[in-house]
Structures are given as structure tokens and as C-alpha cells.
Amino acid sequence: MAHRPVVAAAILDSLESPTRLLCASRAYPAALAGLFELPGGKVEPGESPSGALGREIAEELATSLILGPEVAAPDGGWWPVLEGRRMAVWLARIADGAPAPRRGPSHRELRWVPLDRLDALDWIGADRPIVRAAVRVARTRSASSEAGPGAHGSALGRGRI
Numbered sequence: 001m002a003h004r005p006v007v008a009a010a011i012l013d014s015l016e017s018p019t020r021l022l023c024a025s026r027a028y029p030a031a032l033a034g035l036f037e038l039p040g041g042k043v044e045p046g047e048s049p050s051g052a053l054g055r056e057i058a059e060e061l062a063t064s065l066i067l068g069p070e071v072a073a074p075d076g077g078w079w080p081v082l083e084g085r086r087m088a089v090w091l092a093r094i095a096d097g098a099p100a101p102r103r104g105p106s107h108r109e110l111r112w113v114p115l116d117r118l119d120a121l122d123w124i125g126a127d128r129p130i131v132r133a134a135v136r137v138a139r140t141r142s143a144s145s146e147a148g149p150g151a152h153g154s155a156l157g158r159g160r161i
């Protein structure tokens with residue numbers, strides 16, 4: 001059976017004027033403990049990608065998100081990550097009125113890191129090109145934000161999860 005796909009969020013302090021990304025270091029398994037990742041997890045059978053991401057964010061960070069645009073891989077699809085899995089990534093911010101993200105058992109640490117200092121973190125190797133692409137999309141979007149709501153909408157449709 002094919003591996004379950006993975007969904008993750010590049011959570012920014014702001015979609016319109018992003019300066020920092022929420023970086024999470026994994027608590028387990030031992031091989032990945034201490035490495036940084038984008039919060040998210042596997043899509044369970046019967047779930048939509050956005051439904052799975054909303055569930056993972058509630059479980060891991062006890063908050064909810066507004067999704068921005070998708071950060072697509074160079075081939076336009078999902079990113080190759082560990083274990084031969086594929087991962088979809090969306091820019092996001094914390095939803096208005098939602099609690100600040102709280103670290104749960106999945107993570108050792110949550111850290112808001114300035115966008116120009118992300119390369120210095122010890123990421124899961126597969127995440128480095130994804131994080132760079134997320135910063136590019138975030139900056140492009142921010143530079144063209146006068147295009148107004150609806151510009152650069154995600155494939156899922158923008159909205160709260």
C-alpha cells in the first residue's frame with residue numbers, strides 16, 4: 001500500500017507582511033528528534049488534505065489557521081519528503097481570535113524564526129528546499145499584496161482550518 005501523504009503548514013506571523021516563520025523541532029522518533037519541521041502530519045483515510053491539516057494543527061499546536069497559497073514543488077505537485085512520502089505545504093497564519101500555538105508532545109520546541117535566519121536551523125534534510133520555496137512565495141505574495149484578497153489563492157481555497 002502506498003504511504004500516506006503528509007500535509008504541513010508554513011505558519012507566518014503575517015501573510016501580508018511576513019517576517020517570521022513558526023519552526024517546530026520534533027520530539028520523536030529518535031532519528032528525527034531535535035530536527036526542525038513544518039507542523040503537520042499524515043492524511044488519514046477519508047480525510048481531505050485541509051481537514052487533515054486542521055486536525056494536526058489542533059492536535060499539535062492547539063490552535064487554528066487561515067490558509068494562504070500553496071507552496072508547490074518545482075514540478076507543480078507535492079514535495080518528496082522522508083520515507084518516500086509526498087508532502088503538500090501551504091502558507092498560513094494563526095486565525096483571528098485563535099490561541100497562540102502551544103507546544104504539545106510532538107515537539108521539543110516551537111520557535112518563531114526571522115525569515116533570513118531559517119537556513120541556520122537544523123532542519124529535516126528534505127525540508128530545506130521547501131522552506132526556501134515557502135519564503136519565496138511569502139515574499140512574492142507580500143510584494144504583490146495590493147492585488148487584493150483572492151490573489152494567489154490556494155488550491156484548497158483560502159480559509160480557516
Ligand SMILES: Nc1nc2c([nH]c(=O)n2[C@H]2C[C@H](O)[C@@H](COP(=O)(O)OP(=O)(O)OP(=O)(O)O)O2)c(=O)[nH]1
Pocket residue numbers: 006007008036037038039040041042043056081082083085087124126127
Ligand atoms: N509533519 C511533517 N512531517 C515531515 C516534514 N518533513 C518530512 O520529511 N516529514 C516526514 C516525517 C514523517 O515521515 C512524515 C510525517 O509524519 P508525522 O509523524 O509528522 O505524522 P503524524 O503526526 O500523522 O504521525 P503519527 O500519528 O503517525 O505519529 O513526513 C515536515 O516538515 N513536517
